[in-house]
Amino acid sequence: MSDSELYGDNDEFDSIYANEDIEHLINVGELLKTKSLDELLKNDQWRTQEIDSKINWYHGKISRESSESLLKEGLAKLGTVDGLFLVRDSTSSPSDFVLTVTSSAKIYHFVIKEAYSGHYQIDDGVIIQGLEKLISYYESDANGLVTRLHQFCGGEPPPYQARLEGATNILHRAVLEGNPDLVGKILNHPLCPNVNSKNQLGTTALHDCCRYGFEAVAQLLIEHNADVHVKDKQGLTPLQRACAANQSDMIPILIKKGKANAQTRSPKTGWVAMHDAAMRGNKECIQALLEFHTPKMPRAEDGSTPLDLASRYGRYDCIQLLSPQNSVTALTKKADWFHPDLDRKDYKDCLVHFIDDGPYFESLESLIEHYSRQADGLSTKLLVSVSTNTIRPDLPPRPADDIIDDDLYALAEDSRGTANPPPLPASHPPSSKTVQQKQAEPLQKLESLEDCKKIRSKDIVLGNEIGQGEFGAVRKGQLKTKDGPLSKKKTTVAIKTFHKDVENSGALQSIKREAGLMHMLNHTCIVQLIGICEEPFMLVEEFVPLGSMLDYLQDHEKSIPVKPTLYLWAAQIASGMQYLESKKVVHRDLAARNILVESTKQVKISDFGLSRAYAEESNYYKASKGGRWPVKWYAPECVNYGKFTHATDVWSYGVTLWEMFTYGEQPYGDLKGIEVIQLIDSGKRLDKPEKCPEIVYQKMKACWEKDPHLRPTFNDLHNHFEEDPEYSCTRDVMKRNKKSVK
Structure with missing residues (x-):
């Protein structure tokens, strides 16, 4: 990879504009001497629409049924056409899309996943930057799809965030002149182009401002809702462009006025703005970033810090600024929040401190100060500390994408216990035995392998x-x-x-x-x-021959009907969980990935690696340490208090149903674990899957009641899927199952 590819060569702007005849582009002011702004903008709008007419296949937030209806309408007009298609938003992830296409008079749906920032992929196919480029790739050839994309149902162009490039419009051209009065007139005109649209270079007007240092114009753009977070063709934000071009005066405008995040990474290198400034020796930009308390030691994908880059390229002025010896005294005090006896004591002796893949800090005080100023990957800024003398609301731990370490929440549980302990989700009153004593007897019995058949x-x-x-x-x-x-x-x-x-x-x-x-x-x-x-x-x-239900759903969507197959599987899973309940076993990891498919008429619950048993007196199991948690399938009391009951398994059963009726979509899309927790706490739940009957969705929502006592039992669920007239197609199979249960 060349330096220009790796670092985003700023000369690319000038070279391409030169090839396009820059005088032709930077002449809006001259044109206004002979034409009105209305006329210029109308002509510009017509030209942009003509260019975008080739990619008007996007239909926004329409449902699966609506997309199929549009394609059927198109087939009725055009006859049997292979490759009639449209693109819509995914219902499970805000960054994903769905391609709906016809082939042999049938309609197919393919999820377009955002593999990483601005780069898209269908199934295991090639990853392509820009949604419009991905569609163009499949228009040229099927490339593994059911057919080549041939003709689209008319909609609108895809969102600017998903596009790689676009038409160079009047706003782009006016910005290059650096005249704030001219740009202001365009921004206030009713026919002003989208302020965040990209030009043929894949940059927005704000990117160009930051490249050339037009500060007054940048302020106008931000006042008119220019997106400071959008990335250009090179994967850089406006702030990164400013730091790469040594436009240090742009930094206060972007951070203070535009709320730009100095920790946003490039998808190609993992660099943040400080890396760009350090690599190029832009000392003034480093100083400006440090004034906004930007971390000096963020890490790239390969672990490189700005100091590493400055040293590698001989940027000696920058080395001095970035040196650990040139550190700023943190404003926080360790005594306000440090509890050395609660967690790993080794941390206080480390020379370098960090959270997950966040920046390095010379001290814990500096780390706490940074996350008090911005979330930078945490669920929220650190707002209130828990001192050793005063117990106050504890700070939320930082989970991974969709799993959380048990010991983090065990620690949170300990701190909560000092104040008002939460009510246990148990239906039985506590006895004089401790929870640990109650658990010991059944666990010792279950861990005995004496009765297991021994195989040579x-x-x-x-x-x-x-x-x-x-x-x-x-x-x-x-x-x-x-x-x-x-x-x-x-x-x-x-x-x-x-x-x-x-x-x-x-x-x-x-x-x-x-x-x-x-x-x-x-x-x-x-x-x-x-x-x-x-x-x-x-x-x-x-041996269960057809493997994981999750994989089977994704691979055979068209051959798995709601009636009777999904109804039958729902009943069988409820039946198996009812049996576990009778044996006082809490599964703790019920999900489509842990259901195996023997045939379309039989599924089986598997993977008991997280399961625990409990004594009858307690009616719950309390997790205290070890393991990593599948938060997207967990009830609130699991995450908040480490309590697991059959009611929490019921919550997981509801999520498993959602997976089934979406044919294997990811619950909550790309939301991280802590974001899911916040969504649930706000009262929101997963949306109804498109093919899910209302009667099933109502049962799902009942499984997700906040109060565990309001959720149905597995006996209720089993009876629902077996006895309700809606599921009569499953009854004979379930009766045969009962005869085989011992």
């Missing part, structure tokens, strides 16, 4: 790998046996194998807990443990 390693023939687990691989294999639960001489099985270091890591206890739990379960809707092999340690389970 020589009776197992290992086959191909069919999946990966947390501690090892899952392989298809053959079991040689003449007796036991299986009567065939050779039987196909699934074999969980484990990494060599599992026993040394202490994970073996968790694995044995799963085995001890599974050997006592016997239900047609639950994966059966056949036995264990002790040397080497392996779990031998029944």
Whole structure:
């Protein structure tokens, strides 16, 4: 990759404008001597519409049914046409889209995922920058789609954020003249182009202002809602463009007036504005950024800091500014918020401090000050500290995308307990025993493997790998046996194998807990443990041939009808969970990925790695440490208090239903775990899937009641999907299932 590709060569602007005859572009002021602004803008609007008419396939937030209706209407007018298409917004993620296309008189839907900032992909196909470029790619050839995109249903051009480039309009040209009076007239005119539209170079008017240092024009653009966060063709924000071009006076305008985020990264390098300034030796820009308390040591994708770049390219003035010795005294005091005995004590002795992949800081005080000024990836700015002397509302922990470490919330639980402890979601009053004492007896019983069938390693023939687990691989294999639960001489099985270091890591206890739990379960809707092999340690389970329900839904959407298949699966999962409830087992990880498909008439609950049992007196299990949590499937009381009950499994069941009726879409799209928590706390829930009947969606929403006592039980859910007249198609199969349950 060349320097210009890596760093975003600013000379590209001048060279291309020169090729386009820059005098022809920068002449709006001259044109106004002979033509009115109305006339210029009308002609400009017509020209832009003519250019954009080739990409008017975007239809915004229409439903799946509406998109199919439009295509059917088009087919009625045009006859059977392969490749008639449109693009609409995804209902599950604000950054994704859906391509709807016809082939052989059938309609297909393909999710267009934003692989990373401004780059899009269909399924496992090529990743292309710019939504319009992706569509153009499939217009030239099918490239793995059901057909080549041939003709579109007329709509409007795609959103400016998703586009790579656009038409150079009058506003773009006027900005290049640097005349604020001229730009102001255009911005206040009713026919003013979209202030955030991109030109043929893939830059917005604000990007160009920042490149050339037109400060007064930039202020006008921001006042007229110019987006300071939008990225140009090189993946750079206006602030990054200003720092690359050494336009230091633009920085206060962008940060103070436009609320620009100095920590926004380039998708190509992971650089932030400080990297761009340091690499080019733009000392004044570094000084301006530091005045706004911008971290000196953000990390790029390869771990490089601005100091690393300044050293690499010999930017000696910048090295002095970025040196750790030239640090600013933090305004916060460690005594206000540091609790050394609550968490990892080693942190206080570290030379460098950071959160996740955020910037490095020389001290904890500097880290806290930074996150007090801006969220920078956290759920919120740090607002109130918890001192060692005064207990006040605790700060929320920082989760990963959709999983949270148990010990973070255990710590939050400890701090809450000092004030007003939350009510437990248990229906039984607490006894004199502690929670730990209550849990000990059933867990010891479940972890005993004495009753498990022992299988010799020589009776197992290992086959191909069919999946990966947390501690090892899952392989298809053959079991040689003449007796036991299986009567065939050779039987196909699934074999969980484990990494060599599992026993040394202490994970073996968790694995044995799963085995001890599974050997006592016997239900047609639950994966059966056949036995264990002790040397080497392996779990031998029944083989479920069609794999994960999640993968099966995504791969076979067109062949899986709501009636009877999804109705039947919903009933079977409820039946299996009802059985677990009768055995006092909380699953804790119910999701489509953990349901296996034996056939279109039978699914089975799997993966008991997170499951726990509880004593009858407590009616709940309290997590205190270990593991990582699938937050998007968890009820609020799981996340907030570490409490797991059958009511929390019911919440997860509702999310699993949503996955089924969306045919494998990601719950909450690309929202991070903490964002999901905030959405749920605000009272919002997942939207109704397009193919989901209202009766099912109402049951989903009942599963997501905030009060766990208001949620249906699995007995209620099982009866609903078996006895309601809507699901009569499932009744015979479910009756046969009951006969097989012991």
